[in-house]
Amino acid sequence: MFSRIKQSLPGPSGWPILGSLLDIDTSNLHVSFDKWTNEYGPLFLCKMATKTLVVISSPRLVKQALVEKCCSDVLNDRPDSFFSKYIMDDAMGVVFGKYGQTTTEIKKFMYKGLNTHCQGAPQFEAMTQKELEKLIKNVADQKGKDFNPFEFVSTSLANIVTILFSGSVADEKDAEIIWEYNKAIRGSIEVTTDTLLWAFPFLRFLPVEVGRKYRRTMQAKEELLKRFFQSNKDTYEAGRERGLVDFLFKIQSEENKEGEIQCLTDSQIKAIIQDVIFGGIGSVTYSILSMLLLLVHHHDYVEGIYQEIVNVVGLNRFASLQDLPAMPYTEAVILETLRYITIVPITASHRAMADIELEGYTIPKEAAIIINIWTIHHDPAIWGDPWVFRPERFLDDNGGLLPAEHALRQSLVIFGAGPRSCVGEELAGSRIFLYLTSLVQKFDLLPPEEGTGISDDPRTFLPGGVLRPPDYKMRAVSR
Numbered sequence: 103m104f105s106r107i108k109q110s111l112p113g114p115s116g117w118p119i120l121g122s123l124l125d126i127d128t129s130n131l132h133v134s135f136d137k138w139t140n141e142y143g144p145l146f147l148c149k150m151a152t153k154t155l156v157v158i159s160s161p162r163l164v165k166q167a168l169v170e171k172c173c174s175d176v177l178n179d180r181p182d183s184f185f186s187k188y189i190m191d192d193a194m195g196v197v198f199g200k201y202g203q204t205t206t207e208i209k210k211f212m213y214k215g216l217n218t219h220c221q222g223a224p225q226f227e228a229m230t231q232k233e234l235e236k237l238i239k240n241v242a243d244q245k246g247k248d249f250n251p252f253e254f255v256s257t258s259l260a261n262i263v264t265i266l267f268s269g270s271v272a273d274e275k276d277a278e279i280i281w282e283y284n285k286a287i288r289g290s291i292e293v294t295t296d297t298l299l300w301a302f303p304f305l306r307f308l309p310v311e312v313g314r315k316y317r318r319t320m321q322a323k324e325e326l327l328k329r330f331f332q333s334n335k336d337t338y339e340a341g342r343e344r345g346l347v348d349f350l351f352k353i354q355s356e357e358n359k360e361g362e363i364q365c366l367t368d369s370q371i372k373a374i375i376q377d378v379i380f381g382g383i384g385s386v387t388y389s390i391l392s393m394l395l396l397l398v399h400h401h402d403y404v405e406g407i408y409q410e411i412v413n414v415v416g417l418n419r420f421a422s423l424q425d426l427p428a429m430p431y432t433e434a435v436i437l438e439t440l441r442y443i444t445i446v447p448i449t450a451s452h453r454a455m456a457d458i459e460l461e462g463y464t465i466p467k468e469a470a471i472i473i474n475i476w477t478i479h480h481d482p483a484i485w486g487d488p489w490v491f492r493p494e495r496f497l498d499d500n501g502g503l504l505p506a507e508h509a510l511r512q513s514l515v516i517f518g519a520g521p522r523s524c525v526g527e528e529l530a531g532s533r534i535f536l537y538l539t540s541l542v543q544k545f546d547l548l549p550p551e552e553g554t555g556i557s558d559d560p561r562t563f564l565p566g567g568v569l570r571p572p573d574y575k576m577r578a579v580s581r
């Protein structure tokens with residue numbers, strides 16, 4: 103029989119030794135990858151010094167590579183990196199965990215903990231409402247004048263994370279600790295920093311920029327774990343679960359059933375705490391801030407959401423998660439925001455554990471696989487007018503939300519796909535819905551009185567793993 107000829111993947115030829123390192127915008131990888139997708143197609147390979155990257159930019163190939171069993175078992179590992187080894191304690195948690203039973207078990211605990219203590223859990227939802235009331239008061243205090251929503255929204259969401267971990271907000275410093283950790287890790291995980299420190303790990307001790315970034319991160323990590331790991335451990339009581347961290351201590355104390363990985367180590371619990379902040383705080387905060395900016399620019403949707411709130415929820419209570427299925431218009435605005443902005447433009451790197459064939463090409467063992475979500479979400483062949491913010495694209499002729507199996511919804515890769523997809527999808531989606539509806543219920547959202555305001559085009563947003571809009575001002579006029 104004829105064996106299939108395995109072709110080499112197309113891609114930029116690059117330079118000797120350095121490969122395409124000098125041709126790539128390391129802060130905006132998604133932009134360089136987008137350009138190369140136009141030249142080489144939705145599956146290409148590029149070299150970055152010693153690293154081989156394979157970039158995938160079509161929903162069909164994402165399913166084949168990450169979801170279908172034949173490829174998925176080979177392409178869902180994570181590569182080694184300085185960040186995962188030195189900052190995430192040898193990839194103890196989920197985000198950087200090696201593909202296999204241990205990571206799968208930890209991920210299951212994370213899902214179970216989030217389902218028990220988070221989305222839909224009565225106490226958590228009651229505490230979320232209290233945070234929303236505080237946020238609404240802070241916004242109302244601006245009395246319809248120009249204000250920057252960043253501080254209020256970011257503090258409010260950090261408080262939600264604190265409640266998730268510990269059941270309550272102890273003091274204002276909690277939010278500072280969370281945001282300092284988030285800012286510090288964003289500096290350390292940047293590709294050039296990570297590549298340099300991976301090649302020359304001793305630099306972390308020297309008075310150079312990458313060393314300073316590393317030491318800032320370690321300091322922030324120490325503070326974070328003192329607050330959310332150690333203080334919970336010191337006050338943990340069996341039979342009382344204040345939040346996710348106590349839930350994990352409970353699992354840790356349960357007897358290890360034979361043949362099952364039942365016992366979580368302290369290091370794994372610490373890594374889960376870091377995973378939640380690493381994965382969750384920036385992504386949700388900047389999604390909400392981007393959405394407010396979009397609504398200020400596209401005021402008709404503020405009115406549309408408000409009308410839906412009046413019809414479904416009324417004005418005497420906050421919307422709850424049970425209202426969501428009856429609010430397709432609001433859900434379409436959320437989906438379109440997450441598509442248009444694409445807050446996480448590329449996935450974390452996956453590692454090919456062996457040579458594998460995809461579309462007749464060989465993906466080499468050890469290649470880093472990256473999904474360019476940005477390109478998929480802005481592909482004119484899928485969306486027609488990708489650079490237009492148009493929530494109606496997710497609605498049918500009767501105003502109903504397109505079903506999940508519709509081709510357009512299937513082309514959304516907001517939270518990744520397959521075994522490495524996002525643990526926090528439900529938590530993120532539910533918080534975005536609750537924050538959006540609470541603010542629109544109480545306020546009309548308007549552009550600032552002074553100045554022209556900033557662009558809502560995500561191509562102008564700031565990079566750093568998670569895209570974020572530059573600081574902006576808006577008005578919120580009480581209804």
Ligand code: HEM
Nearest residue numbers: 196197378381382385446449450517518522524525526530
């Ligand atoms: C709008 C908000 C969010 C977006 C857009 C988002 C997006 C993503 C994406 C694209 C991935 C990568 C999948 C891959 O590597 O193939 C991911 C992974 C992950 N996310 Fe999220 N995420 C969000 C919120 C959250 C939240 C709130 C949490 C925390 C509870 C979280 C925790 C994680 C974790 C732990 C992973 C790693 C999963 C794994 O490696 O198996 N994310 N997320």
